Amino acid sequence: MINWKVILEIAKTHLVTKKKSTITATLGVTFGIGAYITLVSFMTGLNELLDDLILNQTPHIHIYNEIKPSEKQPITLIENLDGAFNVVHSVKPKQGQRKIHNALPILNYLRNDENVRGATPQLQVQIFYLSGSIELGGNLVGVDIMEEVRLSNIRDNIVEGSPEALKNSENGILLGAGLAKKMSLSVDDRVQVSTAEGNIFPLKIVGIYQSGIAEIDNIQSFAKLKTVQRVLGEAENYVTDINIKLFQISQAEQMANRLERQFDIEAVDINEANAQFETGSNIRNLITYAVSVTLLIVAGFGIYNILNMLIYEKMKDIAILKATGFSGRDVKYIFMSQAIIIGFIGGVLGLCIGFLLSKLIDGAPFETEALPTITTYPVNYKLGYYMIGFFFALLSTIIAGYLPSRKAGRIDPVQIIRGT
């Protein structure tokens, strides 16, 4: 039978009368947990920012027609050459159209798939931006702008003007920020574009697009799908790319394979396109956890030391407690509860300090050309990290407290009382 009331009473008295070491031990946990929370919030915030930067610009599955040579050259079709060693020189890509065959039915099919959050058609075309006698090479992407807004973070990247303005204008263009700077153009100005065939079209600038990646901003602009189709003189079913967003990103690979077979088309999933990127995230997470765990282990050693010292100081008290009827288990629990109380208080304080530091970081200005939408450092306030932090605090103090407490429980009162 364990009498918790008495045990906690004694534990409390020990903690209160040894204020200095209690505070030292508690602060150890507090700083460990505080640093963990700050670090994790900041690191995962940064990770998420980078994830978003790439993930939101990259469709989960990208469908297009690739220009490539036929896998089966005509000679392989000749039956009586079976088993022979054929050499074909100067193989050329297969003549074909850039547009996706049957794009509209495919879009329809995809939109009815329950795994698909959305599928948007795009028409990418190489053009020249004309500025006086200067021609700047670049590309123009025809999009269904409102669908893009729904499925990606394009709205964040439109630094001037709005996607609605593009939707409402028949010949509007969202000009890349780098292009606008080069050509000294701003919203409401006009820009002339010329197709590869030499047709020239004037377009009205309704917004400026800045992705933060200079290579893109220097060449790419957006217009409505219809506008681009008209510039090219193509019909409404002329679509070169289809971008798909899924509900579950993990299904991307499997679905891409299926679509490739089903529609005889090139389908690239996000992991294939950004394999190196996930590695980066994983390594950053690993570093975060390694540092945090190190901090907590250090805090744990602090608690271990302080409890050990406390137990040496309290040898006589332990002997008396045992002589007057407290069992070894009671004594063990007395010291364990001290460790847990230290862990609990230190943990809660650590969460608070971590939260405050995160707030501080969150408020610190962080402005960079590359990330137009970011003004302060990114911080992630996920409740899960706070729960893990608190759990860590208790776990480390319990482990650190267990050995000294067990030792206290095993102290032989006779030895202490007789002074041997």
Add this chain to the structure above:
Amino acid sequence: MGLILEAKNINKHFYKPKDFHVLKDISFGIEAGEFVSIMGKSGSGKSTLLYILSTMDTDYSGSLFLNGGLITGKEHQELSRIRNKNIGFVFQFHYLLSEFSVLENVMLPAKKLAEKSYDEIEHDALEKLNMLHIGHLATKKASRISGGEKQRVAIARALINNPTILMGDEPTGNLDSFNAENVFQIFKQLKEEQALSLLVVTHDGDFAKRTDRIIQMEDGRIVHQ
């Protein structure tokens, strides 16, 4: 009257630094309400015997009975409870918990036993303190009272659960003659008024002479009782 405490053929060895037979075939009993003292030279094994009788030392052979029940070989957990409920213990060096007040020190064993409410325990504790004329010290820190007072507080603590036997390991060894006499009178009073059994290890011949019975030990044997 029956035997409160009975020891049968108790043998004990110390193995460090080398094998040493401390207690050799000790057998004796204490009756209810009897005031017994154990005397002997240093190293005669009298304290060792006391700690075996107190159930704190379990490393011995032979058998020990308390209130007629065998307690040898019981679990530590159970022994703690027996000690808590039935045995009061007074040491040579008072040994109070210095961070607690006098009253809390006295109350602790009863709180552990948890047979009464805290209010009742506090009432009992004050009663014991008053009986020993130290009621006015109740709220003082245990570290701030004199040696004689500490020993009386220790006695009050030993009595809080109304034990069947009170054991003392040279309870007057560290006190001046006035306080030593005081402690003796308290023991005598407890025996006479509450029929408490007492077993006291002492060096003090005058103290021992006035007890009901002296158990004389020499080289691990009882030579006279």
